[in-house]
Amino acid sequence: MKLLPLPHEVRQVIIRHYASPIKTDASQVRHDLRATSLTMGEAMLLAQIVSTFRPAATLEIGFGLAGSTIGIAAARKYLGLEGKHLTLDPYQETLSGSVGFVEIATAGLASFVQWLPEKSENYLNGASARGEGFDFIFVDGAHGTGQVVTDAFFCDQVLNPGGIVVFHDGLLFSTMAAVRYLIKERQYCSVDLPVDSKTRTTLRMLRYAPVLGVWYATSLISKMHRSLVAVRKEA
Numbered sequence: 001m002k003l004l005p006l007p008h009e010v011r012q013v014i015i016r017h018y019a020s021p022i023k024t025d026a027s028q029v030r031h032d033l034r035a036t037s038l039t040m041g042e043a044m045l046l047a048q049i050v051s052t053f054r055p056a057a058t059l060e061i062g063f064g065l066a067g068s069t070i071g072i073a074a075a076r077k078y079l080g081l082e083g084k085h086l087t088l089d090p091y092q093e094t095l096s097g098s099v100g101f102v103e104i105a106t107a108g109l110a111s112f113v114q115w116l117p118e119k120s121e122n123y124l125n126g127a128s129a130r131g132e133g134f135d136f137i138f139v140d141g142a143h144g145t146g147q148v149v150t151d152a153f154f155c156d157q158v159l160n161p162g163g164i165v166v167f168h169d170g171l172l173f174s175t176m177a178a179v180r181y182l183i184k185e186r187q188y189c190s191v192d193l194p195v196d197s198k199t200r201t202t203l204r205m206l207r208y209a210p211v212l213g214v215w216y217a218t219s220l221i222s223k224m225h226r227s228l229v230a231v232r233k234e235a
């Protein structure tokens with residue numbers, strides 16, 4: 001995938017968010033971006049994908065501490081895309097201590113994001129019934145196999161032709177199963193992401209082939225950026 005360079009303004013918003021990785025919520029609970037969020041490089045890559053493809057409707061599963069939200073929404077704001085980026089997370093106000101809200105406000109992105117406190121499986125089921133469509137979906141919610149495969153199943157139902165799904169945690173069995181479903185049973189194609197390091201990619205392929213299968217290692221891990229893996233629906 002030939003990605004356009006990340007606009008300077010978008011890069012700066014992401015750098016500012018990651019400059020202090022510990023986020024303290026109103027109850028003085030500390031949340032560490034390094035434990036649950038995307039890395040800064042992954043957030044930048046998400047922003048680059050959005051900047052390149054200019055998806056009209058974007059959806060995200062897993063608001064959390066807002067690393068991914070900030071990457072996607074900053075790119076949307078820069079592009080001047082209409083509408084809001086939709087993020088789902090039923091535990092934003094509890095487990096994440098509303099850190100996501102504070103961070104998007106600090107980044108000047110609150111009015112570019114719509115949050116719904118719904119579980120992905122419930123929201124997407126309803127969205128599919130209502131005929132809603134998205135052009136870009138980022139999946140980073142709960143990571144059990146049933147959840148990620150269910151997310152992939154419903155994402156397929158609401159993704160417009162030519163749309164892109166990006167998964168975090170591409171080295172988990174659950175993500176492999178979801179990606180395998182979309183490629184083998186729904187005719188998606190894998191998307192080449194810029195690899196973060198050729199050596200690390202080779203080592204990951206060797207290490208994970210026995211766990212996730214040779215097909216996944218050679219066809220997908222070889223195209224991942226850190227733990228991001230992307231697939232595209234036929235146009």
Ligand SMILES: C[S@@+](CC[C@H](N)C(=O)[O-])C[C@H]1O[C@@H](n2cnc3c(N)ncnc32)[C@H](O)[C@@H]1O
Pocket residue numbers: 036037038061062063064065066067068069088089090091092095096118119120121140141142
């Ligand atoms: C790994 S964190 C997401 C991190 C976030 N993308 C970031 O960059 O900061 C996973 C999030 O998924 C949320 N989650 C768990 N189950 C979910 C579900 N069924 N639907 C939507 N979100 C869910 C959790 O509350 C948690 O905030």
